[in-house]
Amino acid sequence: MSRTLQTDGRGQLRTVDQTLLPFEWREIVLADAHACREAIVSMRVRGAPLIGAVGAFGLALALRNDSSDAGLACAQAWLASARPTAVNLAWALERLRRRVAGVPPAERAQAAWEEAERLCDEDARCNHQIGEHGARLLRQAARVEPTPQQPLQVLTHCNAGRLATIDHGTALAPIYQLHAAGVAVHVWVDETRPRNQGASLTAWELAQAGVPHTVIADNAGGLLMMRAEVDVVITGCDRVAANGDVANKVGTYLKALAAADNGVPFYVACPVSTIDPDTADGASIEIEIRGAREITHARGRLADGRVAEVALMDERVKAINPGFDITPARIVTGLITEHGVVAANGQAIAAVLAQALRLSAAGAGNPS
Amino acid sequence: MSRTLQTDGRGQLRTVDQTLLPFEWREIVLADAHACREAIVSMRVRGAPLIGAVGAFGLALALRNDSSDAGLACAQAWLASARPTAVNLAWALERLRRRVAGVPPAERAQAAWEEAERLCDEDARCNHQIGEHGARLLRQAARVEPTPQQPLQVLTHCNAGRLATIDHGTALAPIYQLHAAGVAVHVWVDETRPRNQGASLTAWELAQAGVPHTVIADNAGGLLMMRAEVDVVITGCDRVAANGDVANKVGTYLKALAAADNGVPFYVACPVSTIDPDTADGASIEIEIRGAREITHARGRLADGRVAEVALMDERVKAINPGFDITPARIVTGLITEHGVVAANGQAIAAVLAQALRLSAAGAGNPS
Numbered sequence: 001m002s003r004t005l006q007t008d009g010r011g012q013l014r015t016v017d018q019t020l021l022p023f024e025w026r027e028i029v030l031a032d033a034h035a036c037r038e039a040i041v042s043m044r045v046r047g048a049p050l051i052g053a054v055g056a057f058g059l060a061l062a063l064r065n066d067s068s069d070a071g072l073a074c075a076q077a078w079l080a081s082a083r084p085t086a087v088n089l090a091w092a093l094e095r096l097r098r099r100v101a102g103v104p105p106a107e108r109a110q111a112a113w114e115e116a117e118r119l120c121d122e123d124a125r126c127n128h129q130i131g132e133h134g135a136r137l138l139r140q141a142a143r144v145e146p147t148p149q150q151p152l153q154v155l156t157h158c159n160a161g162r163l164a165t166i167d168h169g170t171a172l173a174p175i176y177q178l179h180a181a182g183v184a185v186h187v188w189v190d191e192t193r194p195r196n197q198g199a200s201l202t203a204w205e206l207a208q209a210g211v212p213h214t215v216i217a218d219n220a221g222g223l224l225m226m227r228a229e230v231d232v233v234i235t236g237c238d239r240v241a242a243n244g245d246v247a248n249k250v251g252t253y254l255k256a257l258a259a260a261d262n263g264v265p266f267y268v269a270c271p272v273s274t275i276d277p278d279t280a281d282g283a284s285i286e287i288e289i290r291g292a293r294e295i296t297h298a299r300g301r302l303a304d305g306r307v308a309e310v311a312l313m314d315e316r317v318k319a320i321n322p323g324f325d326i327t328p329a330r331i332v333t334g335l336i337t338e339h340g341v342v343a344a345n346g347q348a349i350a351a352v353l354a355q356a357l358r359l360s361a362a363g364a365g366n367p368s
Numbered sequence: 369m370s371r372t373l374q375t376d377g378r379g380q381l382r383t384v385d386q387t388l389l390p391f392e393w394r395e396i397v398l399a400d401a402h403a404c405r406e407a408i409v410s411m412r413v414r415g416a417p418l419i420g421a422v423g424a425f426g427l428a429l430a431l432r433n434d435s436s437d438a439g440l441a442c443a444q445a446w447l448a449s450a451r452p453t454a455v456n457l458a459w460a461l462e463r464l465r466r467r468v469a470g471v472p473p474a475e476r477a478q479a480a481w482e483e484a485e486r487l488c489d490e491d492a493r494c495n496h497q498i499g500e501h502g503a504r505l506l507r508q509a510a511r512v513e514p515t516p517q518q519p520l521q522v523l524t525h526c527n528a529g530r531l532a533t534i535d536h537g538t539a540l541a542p543i544y545q546l547h548a549a550g551v552a553v554h555v556w557v558d559e560t561r562p563r564n565q566g567a568s569l570t571a572w573e574l575a576q577a578g579v580p581h582t583v584i585a586d587n588a589g590g591l592l593m594m595r596a597e598v599d600v601v602i603t604g605c606d607r608v609a610a611n612g613d614v615a616n617k618v619g620t621y622l623k624a625l626a627a628a629d630n631g632v633p634f635y636v637a638c639p640v641s642t643i644d645p646d647t648a649d650g651a652s653i654e655i656e657i658r659g660a661r662e663i664t665h666a667r668g669r670l671a672d673g674r675v676a677e678v679a680l681m682d683e684r685v686k687a688i689n690p691g692f693d694i695t696p697a698r699i700v701t702g703l704i705t706e707h708g709v710v711a712a713n714g715q716a717i718a719a720v721l722a723q724a725l726r727l728s729a730a731g732a733g734n735p736s
């Protein structure tokens with residue numbers, strides 16, 4: 001499969017409109033900064049690493065129109081405001097700002113574009129390494145030697161796969177590597193209300209890759225864990241605080257609680273760029289409140305094949321829709337980063353951040 | 369509001385088809401045992417107490433056709449097999465069998481009908497008393513004096529309201545009593561995937577009664593509890609085991625875990641008839657596996673007003689759909705019965721069952 005985000009010779013971005021999956025695969029072109037921001041807001045692109053990358057290219061595109069210091073500051077703030085919870089967006093924009101701030105304005109757009117491309121390459125490499133570290137951990141969690149009849153049972157929430165990143169995915173990267181290595185693996189896919197990223201995106205991705213999977217209601221994971229039908233849980237994440245608290249798609253916390261209650265390991269896959277040392281703990285993370293319509297309405301395919309939106313409840317119903325929740329560090333078994341597994345506590349996180357900084361300063365530029 | 373289940377002079381049952389709510393209020397007549405069983409299987413009637421009552425009338429109707437010992441045994445087994453998890457159905461049928469087994473066959477149908485009517489009257493009285501006991505407990509859980517600006521915040525899962533019972537509801541009975549007494553109360557309504565009983569039934573009921581409420585994705589309750597926006601959780605239940613483990617709508621366990629993790633009381637409202645002393649613990653309770661289509665498809669209203677079913681995911685997706693889960697007794701704050709609050713442990717449960725038996729033997733017939 002090709003990368004989720006591709007650049008072409010004319011300096012444009014191409015990706016797939018994820019709001020139309022799984023019913024339609026439609027490529028879209030993001031030709032300017034406005035299109036990039038709109039794609040993030042509308043969730044045509046989503047997933048912490050991917051919105052970081054699209055935001056970065058958006059900044060490069062904005063600099064084509066106005067590469068002044070004021071234009072740079074304005075575009076950075078405007079793009080960062082598209083979605084608040086995932087740190088990757090703010091992180092990617094700040095990385096580009098630092099890269100181009102000392103460059104003459106006339107060269108900024110090109111320098112930013114090249115930095116965005118580097119960021120994408122690094123994302124793909126990091127995720128590949130997360131896959132290697134994670135595959136080892138997941139394999140160790142198997143209660144029996146995996147066979148097609150008794151595969152390794154992995155549960156995941158939301159979509160932290162290829163579609164959420166440039167390539168490989170974060171939480172799904174280890175699963176893809178195990179599958180490629182011939183280890184029998186089966187994935188319980190939380191449908192992930194209200195936007196159904198599990199049912200619409202993760203199930204779609206896994207089907208493309210030929211990985212056996214079953215969709216379940218978000219409500220069902222606790223019972224499956226209690227019945228020893230889950231060996232390990234792995235999710236992506238939108239921001240890790242300095243103390244190891246994890247912000248991820250709403251509902252993640254409930255699965256982590258069930259995992260802890262049943263002795264099931266709960267791993268969070270995250271490139272180091274998702275760790276935010278400036279956020280002390282989970283309580284400090286802004287939780288995005290999305291529109292109530294995501295709860296009250298659903299999009300699906302009618303019997304005649306047309307795709308339509310239906311109201312699931314009475315139109316007078318009031319609903320609220322927080323997009324994320326916080327999983328306390330104490331119930332996170334480990335963070336799987338490109339540098340290996342890291343305990344979810346302040347000391348271990350500070351150490352891996354220092355390690356990443358040393359590697360970066362040494363000119364490695366990336367951990368490979 | 370009138371009772372959810374009504375009998376008429378011609379020995380027929382009337383109720384509402386709950387699969388059509390909230391979009392349409394359509395009364396249906398259950399004229400024979402087959403119609404009663406079909407209504408339970410298709411969930412036109414649902415809720416542990418209500419299916420017990422409909423099953424009881426179904427047995428009375430079956431006895432009109434065949435009141436022999438064999439006919440009685442056959443109808444009992446056939447009706448009991450309609451749904452396996454809620455004990456109320458088996459309990460009601462066994463109660464009727466005991467009532468009529470010693471009666472001459474020619475009188476059995478009438479005796480059974482009268483017993484079913486008594487059972488309904490008792491259900492309504494029990495729920496009223498659950499409401500009184502529960503209102504006191506819920507009121508005590510308020511962190512601040514409830515005002516319309518800062519109401520008592522109650523979270524509930526699925527529907528354990530009027531629609532799930534003959535009248536009053538179980539989990540919602542205390543809420544109705546508080547509201548009627550002028551206590552400001554607001555209900556967080558879990559939408560309750562996959563069948564959306566919260567969004568379709570609980571929200572509908574609460575709106576009818578004028579109780580403020582907000583629908584949330586099932587995934588959101590953990591965050592709300594972490595942010596101290598929930599004072600107390602209350603649910604109904606389908607079966608309480610002898611040790612206090614609770615079977616209820618799938619997802620209940622996850623909310624109980626979040627309540628325990630955040631110091632929020634977690635109450636289960638249940639008439640004593642929902643306690644099954646013959647079930648040792650939660651692991652012994654059969655969990656009904658329902659059709660995958662409840663996960664993969666949803667029913668809703670199109671923009672033009674028509675109600676239609678849409679596929680939410682690719683048609684090749686495999687899904688499984690357990691209808692219930694088990695909440696371990698250790699994280700249940702208390703069982704709210706018609707005899708007051710009972711600790712979720714074997715000793716307290718044995719005591720309340722003995723008390724109920726004494727009252728029954730004393731000829732009270734019901735606890736009022």
